[in-house]
Amino acid sequence: MQAEHIEILEFLRQHQPFTELDDKVLQRIAEHTDVTYYKAGTQILAFGEEITDWHVIRSGVVEVYRRSGELYDRLTTGGYFGQFGLLRNNRIRFPARALEDTLVYLIPEAMFTELFEEHENFADQVEVEDRSRLRQAVARQIDGNQLMSAEVDSLIQREPQLVTVSTPVRDAAIRMSEAGVTCVLVVTESDQPLAASRLVGIVTDKDIRNRLVVPGLPYDTPIEDIMSGCIASVEHSQFVFEAMLMMLRYNVHHLPVMRHGIPIGVIALPDVIRYESQNSLFVVRNIFKAKTVEELAALQPEVKACFSRLVAEDANSRMIGTSMAVIGRSFKQRLLEMAEAELGPPPVPYCFLALGSMAREEQLIVTDQDNAMILDNAYNPKEHEAYFVALAKFVCDGLHACGYEYCRGGIMATNPKWRKTLKQWQQAFVDWIENPVQEVLLNSFIFFDMQGVWGETQWASQLTGLVAEKAMHNPMFLACMARGALGRTPPLGFFKGFVMESDGDHSRSINMKRRGTAPLADLVRVHALAIGSRAHNSFERLQDLIAADYLPEGQGPDLRDALEMLAMVRIRHQAKDLEAGRVPDNSIEPDNLSDFERKTLKDAFQIVSNAQKSLRFRYQSVRAYG
Template sequence: MEIEQIEILEFLKRHSPFQELPEQELLEIALSIDIAYFQAGSEILTFNQPLSALHLIRSGVVETFRRNGDLYNRLTEGGLFGEQGLLRGNKARFPATAVEDSLIYLIPDQVFQKIFDSNDFFADYIEVGDTERQKSAKTIKKAETDLLSAQVKTLIRREPVSIVDSASVWQAAQLMTEQGVSCLLILYDDKQPERAGTLAGIMTDRDIRSRLVAPGQKSEIPVSDIMSTELVTIEHQQYIFEAMMLMLRYNIHHLPILNKHKPVGIVALSDIIRYESQNSLFVVSSIFRQQSVAELSTLVPDVEACFVRMANEDANSQMIGSAMAAIGRSFKQRLIELAEQELGPPPIPYCFLALGSMARDEQLIVTDQDNALILDNSFDPKLHDDYFLKLANIVCDGLALCGYTYCTGGIMATNKQWRQPLKVWQHYFTDWINTPTAERLLHSSIFFDLDPVAGQTRWADQLNQLILKQAKNNQHFLACMTRNALQRTPPLGFFQDFVMENDGRQNNSLNIKRRGTAPMVDLIRVHALAIGSDATNSFERLNDIIAANILPKGRGEDLRDAYEVIAMARIKQQALAMQTGETVDNNIMPEHLSEFERKHLKAAFSVLSNAQKFLKYHFRA
């Protein structure tokens, strides 16, 4: 057999109904398959088109439709289509379109019919189908919504396939082939009893190709030599949405699921993506396929559609903020890749930072860009700055074309002040914390929400650790931060009625960001810095604050609920404006709210007001 046919055979062994077939029938299928490639958006089958092969998806995403145009099914790797047409006169019954670039295996009609007639299991599978293949569009839509509330453990379909770290790569590959899996969890063996059975790493097909075959290593070496050890994991009780966000953020396809530090399963990207339609996963996938800034800018409507969909499907603010931040982060990463393609490799290492709402995973559809560059300490402006200024311009100009407006305060990597070596950044934070003034911190507080986007991410971790160490218990610094946090107050009058903006264009409205979410974020940040919380997201910071027991009983939970009410009011307003073609901003007209919404928004503002009073007293600002 040719190498390509061997690969096809191994693929068939990993997917139903083929993995249940005898070896001889599998071999016959593998030798007969033709391969077709379809670009994203292209038609694969049209209604009543002559059909001569069963279609099996090797990679990509395909949607099939009813005659009236309604979505019938959405299929990913291992999905089958065209079988109904082969059984009914060799005419396509369901039109099919490639959603992503797709590679399709074509199993000739004669081979399909032969196995269908001779193998009862295969015939039953094709005629009845498994529940995943028979999902209607309505069921798919429900599953999409379930992503927002279902726990990740519901995706576990089998025990994780694992092997100890002392086993050889050959043994691991054999096990992967026997079990029909493309990745293997690596566990510590009993040489270290306290760690035995816990996760040491993960090994995938790609690891075998790139770390064993390509370098010419021998298969007898232990799996620990080629496994990936910088692991991203998720706990079994966390939500599927959180798994999706982790995969987006770290660009991984397999995510180990843990229960008390022990692996209980693996969630694959395909497990999630098969349920999703117009969503953040597809948007991010599209971002990394674009070959120019102009192409990236065409995705703006898709980003807006994703935002509106989530707002209308009752996602909470944390989910929406995380998804929008993941999309924004992906735009930055792709723009950086395009910049390096144009400029060549960087002369010295660097780290590109996201600041503010993107760093906190709280980004919405109306947002500007806040970013910075950390450069290696060997940075010489005469030798290196021309490159990094050009890179910063490409990224910032590209972000502006993709809907992220320039920062009016100049907090961007194009500003020389925010394009500095690591030692300068360390000096910045040390100076801000140890010799603070309210005015200086007013312009620098955004830097206390930072997250690495690309490059030497460990530098961002070092800065965050410096902040945690120096800010905690520094009363003068915390008092200055508090003064700034109290400058913006909720829009409530003496009699608990709304106090309207009076700034001309948005007369008689509430700026829900300036008077709501922004002071809430500032307040939470001060408490988080005071207790040494390493969280960046406001909800995660609140969890740490509640656990630290520094607020009066129940106040932390009240703050969490109030923040959700205010944030969702802002989200709903933006989504509605987008759908009706109005200007999308942060302003709300109270007369457009229901009595129920006004009541809850006033209650949330009241919680914020009381929390600010406590903050002022607590830090003696």
Template sequence: MSKSDAFAEAGKTAVLQNIQGTLQFLRHYPPFEQMDDTELVFLVEHCQLRFYAAGDSIVKPEDGRVEYLYIVKQGHILGQRLNTAGSMENALDIAVGECFPMGALVGERPTRTDYLAAEDTFCLQLQREAFARLLALSPPFRDFAMRGVSSLLDQVNQQVQLKATETLGAQYSLDTRLGELATRKPITCTVGTSLRQAVQLMNEHHVGSLIMVDEQAYPIGIFTLRDLREEIANGSGDLAQPLDQLMVRDPFHLPPSASAFDAALAMTQRHIAHVCVVDDKRLVGVISERDLFSLQRVDLVHLARTISSATSVGALAALRGDIAHLVDNMLAHGASPAQLTHIITLLNDHTVSRVIELMIAQHGDPGVPFTWLVFGSEGRREQTLHTDQDNGILFEADSPAEAEHIRQRLLPLAREINQALDQCGFTLCKGNIMAGNPELCLSRQEWTRRFAAIIHAPTAENLLNSTIYFDLRPAWGPTEGYQALLDALLQMVADSTLFQRMMATNALQHRPPIGRFRDFVVASRGLEKDTLDLKVEGLTPFVDGARILALANGISESNTLERFRLLVAKQVMEAKDAASFEEAYHFIQLIRMQQHQHLEREGKPLHNRLDPDTLNTLDRRILRESFRQAQRLQNKLSVRYQL
């Protein structure tokens, strides 16, 4: 072989090695790990490797239409944008394996962001025409280009559901529409049907419910096997009596567009086992709890019913372990973190209500109407398996003397309730934010004065209290006094721009754990070394931001995601921003719940600290992006309140 041939052969080998090395690099990062070899080879063959020194501008708005896609191979990129105050701020933090500026390239427009090398950086550069050909060639790449992080979240959710399904064997998603599930024609009867005829119909068709309809096929009543058992137990035995004297009138119904989750939630809240599916005022189907959950598993409706009929605190405590199983079950059926926290909170509400009923039965009715208030995560309907008590009592009184008299009657019962809840897994609050505390067993006038003191004197302690007490709702008892208290709170916050500003300042204390030149900022010493706090550093920035903006704009809803949606409806927040915040919040909550499940299975105490090195590449990337969204929300608060 001649020297020139040897050089040529060595050159080919080097090129092949370089291609293989780049292919191996890309296979570690989404969306490239979802692409097949043909698509990746095309990408690599049409890429060039470019070097940028620290501080170099890579692409900026003044450059005009974007001509290249950049993939960070080594180094770190910052994306800067002009804020409403007219100054540049860091809007994006782009690490190894990520690409930019995708949106501008797809839209064939200039970028709105100035991309700078934060350190010496190497990027793979793909020219615009090759980018367009790759979009046509690769469905995973096209999906990512069009949907960004949303497409990656779909991958995560599919992996979570697949993992749970391997154990539980789910066959459908809780997002499945009722129109798809209610495929069997409902068995119906009309006015004049006797009990005997109803039982015969149910037996012939092997169904557990019979729907009575009017002339237009609208459901006017439902009769179930449970109703039949109760009738027999009551000793009537008159099979000739009309069914319309025994049935439950005006059965609950949902449209075909409603989801399986909507049906499950309704069954749980209303303690019913069947939901009618009505389209244009006409019965088209019936969904039963058996349709939603296999009898071989702990199911949501049965668990809620069992909790609400428990005969002792010990029985309730024993049922708490079933909720962890239920979370696995719901994940396998495609439940989102928001749905799961809603379900957990709903079951917790059933537990709280039953504990109150049992304690009243055991220790006597105080003879005074009262409302059991819940605060914090329970107030927001965002509880996970790891929770403690944050509660109080609201009652009506005409004078300070009467308020003190009522308080002394309620406090012994409140303390018994707090202790019983502790036995059921709701640990006692270390800060004594519990109804058994005299300072939290108050008349409506006293609660109003307490809230006014927090707002008019925004000390550090009061600002901390606002993050707990201002996420409130009633869990048991009359709601009229609560609504009046909430209306007063919203008016007081709206009237105090100083308090709003102080709340925003306080919210900025919980910074998301990402640094400028590394993936995550973790604890450097002690038992928490190399970990970050998913709740305080990840979820709290979203919770705080949503609370401030909601209270300032008269929004009474306490749930974080509902607050975002209502802020969009009031045009306080852009829909695109709210969607990004919701996705980020969902993902951090999902990682947190997975960690709680893992700890629960191993019998370890539940906590919120995570070592990010235990995550796979996809989860790390989306977690980092989710923390960036928290930073964006905090930046918006800074600009809005000029902080």
């Protein structure tokens, strides 16, 4: 062994995580290690660049940063960095810079991977501890994504063009042309400066064409007559991702940007597209352009491609789940438009509901349809039933044609059991809460995840408010829900090994929905009901629980990280199935995961298991029998 290798060997013997490795292994490491020097202030690793070596500090000081520029860690002799990039896509997630003149040992990727996969103690020490490993895995998922880190005000290029409600359209059009913009914001008449006046509408160049020129209105028509009112807006400090979702939800191409109630700019679709390479905006646009069910069904490849691109671009589970849910809602909305065009206007008002994962905005590419209908209290079955039977059939058959399988449990608007008047729905929820019967509630869990997608959507909000108010004051109901939430457990054995399916088409696998994300969503739902949270999304419910200090210390953030990890394993599995031309499913084979993924997956399952024990303990004093 050469002299420089002997020096490296002695260094490794004295520093973690190498101290427990035998000398033969250490000698091999030393023989394959290179040494490099970095002058103070030198960039060692830059975000996004390829990484091929694990970095161990021989001498000096290195600072590691988050992508946002925030200091993440400061390392000295014996410290190491770059492992997260090696374990995921070989791309730098945490940039590093030499604070002082620094010598670094470079251990090749192949050697690092061999050590990580074959020496468990080494791997555990590299990751520090179970909770840290999971948290770091989740953190780099978020840090690596522009949509989650870029704020809306970074997209603003100029001040907004403001006009009052009485401004002639001609004058507004001249302003738009001179400023080179495609819209103006409309504010109320006031003695205050325009920027301090109340924002009441927006007018785009398309509005001028369609609402002024085509109908032949005079050019001096007040702009109030052609503006779009009740407009959606976004706060300057929100993320680009949130602005994208708002455009998706409301099918708009312009969003006013507000700071403390004052418009400071407008972002347009092209601004967001610079960040939104996944094209979910275009999928939604094409859904609303479709003229027939056949045209809608033909968009399935675009939906799958959108899902795959989101995964490839390192979107996190919240982004993917919300985007796919918005796409699903858009299919429902367009089908309802088509149904009403074919059947005529509804005889009484109604609200079409999304249930389950779509309502929670946690939908993936493998999903069935869960929906229901709220009917006006004036509904008369003899006079009105035929219309709503036809409407429900049109929508549910259309969703099936678009890739949303029929619900095997029959929870669809085509089932007369799930077409109720508002008063009947209110009574149903009151009965479920005040007279909890285990068997009934097990079949009703899905209705506690509910959003209106069409029609009188405020009715869905009223029901959510009713549930939030009554559930938190009924311990018997919460105990009954808790018992139901404990029916599905994480697949961990006595020694933290995986317990896998033993028969069927997916033997030696784990169903990541049934044994992972679903149990976690169930227990979060129970806790959220207990505090009166009106949130639908599991991440938002966890935020409410953390803010209310309702969970044991540290459990809220742990559950958040576990949900992200479990969801992303499921998501990546489905994306790989699509890439390979297979029908995607929820069943993964742990043997096909990397050692790092298996470890973090066990961490996440253990967190869910511990949270279920906590849930059981919280309600064990309440006996809830059906």
